[in-house]
Amino acid sequence: MDKLNDNENLDNVNGEDSNNGQEIMSDCLQYVQDFITYVLSEWGKYGVAIVDSPTITPVWDETTDKVNGWALDIALRLKHYNCLLPFTYIS
Numbered sequence: 239m240d241k242l243n244d245n246e247n248l249d250n251v252n253g254e255d256s257n258n259g260q261e262i263m264s265d266c267l268q269y270v271q272d273f274i275t276y277v278l279s280e281w282g283k284y285g286v287a288i289v290d291s292p293t294i295t296p297v298w299d300e301t302t303d304k305v306n307g308w309a310l311d312i313a314l315r316l317k318h319y320n321c322l323l324p325f326t327y328i329s
Contacts, residue, residue: 239297239307240266259306263296266307270294277314289313 240262274292293311 239299239305242304242306244304262306263308267294270308270310273310274312277312281314285317287315287317289315 240258242257242259242262244257274288277286277288290313295309295311297305297307297309299305
């Protein structure tokens with residue numbers, strides 16, 4: 239997510255103020271796609287896998303914060319266990 243920057247329309251061409259909302263949505267979608275690609279290409283060698291399909295949902299916050307972006311719902315799984323637990327058997 240990123241903060242929406244509303245700008246006054248100085249040229250008064252169309253009577254509407256402008257903001258960076260479309261740029262935010264485009265950039266943040268690219269971040270999400272790059273993260274998923276990174277997980278698939280780099281974390282796999284450590285045994286990490288994506289469970290099911292990630293869900294990407296657009297988000298607009300119309301409160302005083304005024305932020306836009308994308309929410310990513312992703313579940314990761316460790317394919318194997320490569321650690322030894324420190325324990326001893328006591329009889």
